[in-house]
Amino acid sequence: MSMHAPSHDLPLMFVEAGILAGEVTILDNISLTLNAGAPTVLIGPNGAGKTTLLRAAMGLIPVTHGRITWGGNETAAPARRAFVFQRPAMLRRSTEGNVHYALAAAGVPHGQRYDRAAELLTLVGLDGFGSRPARRLSGGEQQRVALARALARDPAVLFLDEPTASLDPHATKAIEDIVSNVAARGVKVVMSTHDLGQAKRLAGDLVLLHRGRLIESGPAAQFFADPRTEEASKFIAGELLI
């Protein structure tokens, strides 16, 4: 599998980007640069704007003001992006059928899909699950199918929206291992999580959001060792951000 982040797709930049829903501000003048490299993890309480930021970056929601650029290009976002939702919908097909569908959508020639699907299912630890109905798999297994579907696009950037929410520790570990593996292959991972431990384990960079505002961003090690803002200190300490 050829996974690498071509330099022309990154950095992904939010330039004073905002999203309004009626009169409610969902994202408030976000300026943020995501470079190639280790995963960037978005953290923050519920309603902070993490999912909206990821969806905007994916192009699923238009920004109300400001802009988002990819490698300096604003008009055409790269095709090689993929998204794994917090609760991914499984197509009413077999596990292998789900991956085949994603490969077809990504334009992979028919003759190559069988091998690619097998390769992807191996990568996410679902060897032997190919013929099983995807909708009957466990939550953790479905999340892995979603990852395989996303990777079928051979993405330069992979967005993960709380991929381990509601999973048990075993399933969480499996997903984290896949994320680390994918990131090591050169795919830029941008993910959200509520789990500070997970953020410590996976993040190269951290972004703290609160009420749609970017509170703090930077290298994860520095964030945890020496947070610059009161909100970040409270969040790390497990205090409620209200």
Next chain:
Amino acid sequence: MTGDVSALQLVLSGDPGLFAIVRLSLLISLSAVLFAGLIGVPVGAFIALTLFPGREGVIVVLNALMGLPPVVVGLAVFLALSRSGPLGSWGLLFTPQAMVIAQTVLVAPIIAALTRQTIEDLWVEYRDELAAMNIGPAGRVATLVWDARFSLVTALLAGFGRAAAEVGAIIVVGGNIEGFTRTMTTAIALETSKGDLPLAIGLGIVLIFIVILINALAWAARRAGERTAG
């Protein structure tokens, strides 16, 4: 009791008159379901996936049309196909084709309304995934119809049930002509009024058997499909 025994004898003896009626009934009802499916599935999918002014009103009307009175449909098709009607030149009145048209009009709204609901529910579930995979409008329709295929079979079955059981529309446009437009339901109505209960009961038994058989086959196909697709 005597009537019941005679009816069974009639069915088991393979009475050619009875089976000609059964054959014509199946031909008309299955043809109507086929045409209604070809109309109803795309219409239902279009309404499910398209936002347009008055959409809510269209959905309300479509749902209401599921309860169309068969005799009213029969009357409307009769007027359309009668010599002075807009389609009178086709010369179809009192033919099996007219009966297919009437049943198609009756069944298409049922299939369209159930398809609309099925596709819309699935669309809510799939919308984000298909958008993230950059699937275009045609691909979305194909995906949703394919993935909803087992539920759509239920919609087709509902349509078949309606077509196979109705008598009001086809008796108006078909005329219940022996050997030409006589179906199970029109024959049951006629024979009951004549007092020939064995034939009426025999046809009733066959009609119920066919409906159960077709539903059982569809159910088995659905179960088999769900085992592989979920």
